[in-house]
Amino acid sequence: MADLALRDLVKTYDKTEVLHGINLDVHDGEFVVFVGPSGCGKSTTLRLIAGLEEVSSGTIEIGGTVVNNMEPKHRDIAMVFQNYAIYPHMTVRKNIGFGLRSSSAPKIQKEARIDEVAQLLGMTDLLNRKPDQLSGGQRQRVAIGRAMVRDPAVFLFDEPLSNLDAQLRTQMRLEIKKLHQRVGSTIIFVTHDQVEAMTMADRIVIMKDGYIQQVGTPSEVYHTPANTFVAQFIGAPAMNMIPGEITNNGSIQLETGGLIDAGLAARSGQKITLGVRPEDLSEHAPASFLEGSIAVREPLGHETLIYVNTSVGEFVAKADGRHPPDVGATVRLGALQENLHIFDAETGSTLA
Amino acid sequence: MNVYRNLTIKQKQIVWAWSFLAIPVLFYTVIRFYPTGNAILISFQDWNLLGKRTWTGLDNYEKLFADPAFWKVFKNTFVYLLIGTPLSLIVSFFIAYNLDKTRFMHGFLRMLYFLPFMTSAVAMAWVWRWFYQPVPIGLFNNFLSTFGIPQINFLNSTTNALPSILAPAIWAGLGFQIIIFMAGLRAIPQSYYEAARIDGVSTWTVLWEITIPLLKPTIVFIVVFSSIGFLRIFDHVFNMTTGNPGGPLNSTKPLVLMIYETAFSSFDMGYAAAQTVILFLVLLVVSLLQLRILRDR
Numbered sequence: 295m296a297d298l299a300l301r302d303l304v305k306t307y308d309k310t311e312v313l314h315g316i317n318l319d320v321h322d323g324e325f326v327v328f329v330g331p332s333g334c335g336k337s338t339t340l341r342l343i344a345g346l347e348e349v350s351s352g353t354i355e356i357g358g359t360v361v362n363n364m365e366p367k368h369r370d371i372a373m374v375f376q377n378y379a380i381y382p383h384m385t386v387r388k389n390i391g392f393g394l395r396s397s398s399a400p401k402i403q404k405e406a407r408i409d410e411v412a413q414l415l416g417m418t419d420l421l422n423r424k425p426d427q428l429s430g431g432q433r434q435r436v437a438i439g440r441a442m443v444r445d446p447a448v449f450l451f452d453e454p455l456s457n458l459d460a461q462l463r464t465q466m467r468l469e470i471k472k473l474h475q476r477v478g479s480t481i482i483f484v485t486h487d488q489v490e491a492m493t494m495a496d497r498i499v500i501m502k503d504g505y506i507q508q509v510g511t512p513s514e515v516y517h518t519p520a521n522t523f524v525a526q527f528i529g530a531p532a533m534n535m536i537p538g539e540i541t542n543n544g545s546i547q548l549e550t551g552g553l554i555d556a557g558l559a560a561r562s563g564q565k566i567t568l569g570v571r572p573e574d575l576s577e578h579a580p581a582s583f584l585e586g587s588i589a590v591r592e593p594l595g596h597e598t599l600i601y602v603n604t605s606v607g608e609f610v611a612k613a614d615g616r617h618p619p620d621v622g623a624t625v626r627l628g629a630l631q632e633n634l635h636i637f638d639a640e641t642g643s644t645l646a
Numbered sequence: 647m648n649v650y651r652n653l654t655i656k657q658k659q660i661v662w663a664w665s666f667l668a669i670p671v672l673f674y675t676v677i678r679f680y681p682t683g684n685a686i687l688i689s690f691q692d693w694n695l696l697g698k699r700t701w702t703g704l705d706n707y708e709k710l711f712a713d714p715a716f717w718k719v720f721k722n723t724f725v726y727l728l729i730g731t732p733l734s735l736i737v738s739f740f741i742a743y744n745l746d747k748t749r750f751m752h753g754f755l756r757m758l759y760f761l762p763f764m765t766s767a768v769a770m771a772w773v774w775r776w777f778y779q780p781v782p783i784g785l786f787n788n789f790l791s792t793f794g795i796p797q798i799n800f801l802n803s804t805t806n807a808l809p810s811i812l813a814p815a816i817w818a819g820l821g822f823q824i825i826i827f828m829a830g831l832r833a834i835p836q837s838y839y840e841a842a843r844i845d846g847v848s849t850w851t852v853l854w855e856i857t858i859p860l861l862k863p864t865i866v867f868i869v870v871f872s873s874i875g876f877l878r879i880f881d882h883v884f885n886m887t888t889g890n891p892g893g894p895l896n897s898t899k900p901l902v903l904m905i906y907e908t909a910f911s912s913f914d915m916g917y918a919a920a921q922t923v924i925l926f927l928v929l930l931v932v933s934l935l936q937l938r939i940l941r942d943r
Contacts (some may be wrong), residue, residue: 344840344844345843345844346840346843346844366843366844366846367844367845367846368846371844372844373840373841375837375840375841376837377837379837379841381838381855381856381859381860382860383859383860383862384855392841392842392847395845395846395847396845396846396847396848440841440845444845
């Protein structure tokens with residue numbers, strides 16, 4: 295177990311810079327999830343930490359040691375791959391034991407360790423099977439077992455759940471989280487799925503185009519997003535973005551016609567974007583700022599998503615699951631002051 | 647048309663399948679199965695290609711097994727197989743394994759290795775034949791003589807002739823085997839190697855425990871394919887030893903060349919057919935054995 299520190303980490307391929315100076319501290323035993331759309335650099339960062347790619351500039355420290363020039367095997371890390379990378383011609387026992395091949399420990403000790411890991415993952419009775427006799431979830435567990443067997447300081451997970459079906463994914467998510475609570479190792483987990491990030495992480499690192507957008511606990515990134523990208527990436531359906539401008543008396547004049555008292559007189563004349571999450575939009579809010587007719591309803595059982603057509607575009611809100619308003623009905627929606635997010639229209643970063 | 651319309655989907659599929667299969671089935675029957683059956687029949691007969699066929703029973707086989715030339719040829723054929731197949735397998739794997747990691751002039755190098763496979767075996771055999779000539783003609787002996795190394799009698803020696811012919815035969819097939827190996831290597835997911843790198847196992851372990859086991863289907867294919875090729879070796883031998891077909895004292899003669907001579911020089915079709923049947927059985931047994939041994943253990 296160890297801390298991990300990234301300092302001004304840069305990665306370039308030929309002339310293209312794909313990571314532009316990543317700074318991050320991961321504490322001992324922390325579960326950190328890197329999340330972002332494809333091509334954001336999250337997997338590259340993970341591969342740099344693993345030592346599968348060479349660092350262009352900056353440093354990676356594991357347990358206080360700079361590991362830039364160390365071979366992967368000397369970094370005391372283990373990695374679980376998206377396609378599991380378990381060997382089809384070896385039994386589960388051999389696959390798990392493969393991580394111990396380079397260790398000098400006596401055979402009995404290695405066998406005991408394999409059994410211990412197998413028991414921890416509940417696959418003692420699968421040890422003599424070949425991977426093609428296993429289900430997707432079991433293969434996933436073998437891959438995790440192979441990573442665990444060496445008892446590494448840092449676990450790296452590269453989108454390990456994306457090959458599983460939805461139900462299994464939810465189950466494995468929980469298992470990995472429980473495993474972390476039991477074993478307590480440092481985990482870096484890469485995913486493009488914000489739900490995985492929210493449910494598993496101690497802290498989430500949201501990335502885009504090779505930059506970190508925000509680092510924070512799930513609650514922080516959800517309730518106080520640093521910019522419009524984070525605001526729209528985290529949470530489903532995505533946050534509504536309504537263009538507007540700050541008036542002379544510090545209120546917000548929305549293009550939908552709504553006027554919100556914001557007390558931002560110092561920024562009068564500035565173009566802003568108002569962010570409101572679908573669940574915060576309500577017909578019963580003290581003041582409404584959005585009016586339109588319902589174009590589509592999406593019933594989800596416990597709630598219904600309603601898509602509201604307005605003069606400046608379509609917005610989504612959550613309505614009651616049992617008695618949603620009819621399609622075509624006109625609704626007037628508003629939100630509580632504390633649930634409004636105000637962003638700079640140009641830079642996208644959060645104001646106030 | 648009504649009859650067809652009333653068939654079930656399954657029956658319609660069968661009708662379609664068989665109408666497509668009809669042509670290859672017909673082709674195979676006329677071009678393959680009929681001659682094969684006929685050859686087996688002729689092997690029990692005496693026939694000089696023009697006269698009447700007379701039934702002789704097992705005479706041809708008895709003559710064959712009593713013929714020292716046959717056993718010499720039989721042995722040669724297996725020498726071609728037992729040296730040629732493993733050697734070409736190892737060499738082509740070695741080249742493919744390293745070429746796969748080479749980025750510099752990758753396409754050009756691959757083309758160079760593939761070139762012999764596209765070249766006519768006859769032309770190649772004659773070029774190699776020239777290589778093997780004594781001073782002042784032959785390339786190899788000229789090269790050796792510049793260093794004062796004594797002449798090597800390549801094609802006229804009973805010990806050197808067979809390996810001298812085997813060398814270009816291996817070289818000719820290499821390009822194909824390299825391409826197949828490279829395709830096999832490419833099919834192994836990169837993450838297997840990355841996982842091994844993180845686990846810190848040696849390159850040697852990766853080669854023996856990951857690469858080679860995962861290449862097994864490729865290896866089986868190449869072994870069977872090249873074994874059949876070496877068991878049927880003919881054109882290289884024929885073209886490199888014209889004038890004295892089969893080399894000095896039959897030292898390079900393979901089974902196919904013997905069959906050719908028996909059939910088209912001696913016009914002893916029955917005897918040639920008996921040899922062909924033996925070759926067929928050898929090919930069958932060797933291929934089945936290899937498939938059995940190399941399939942999953």
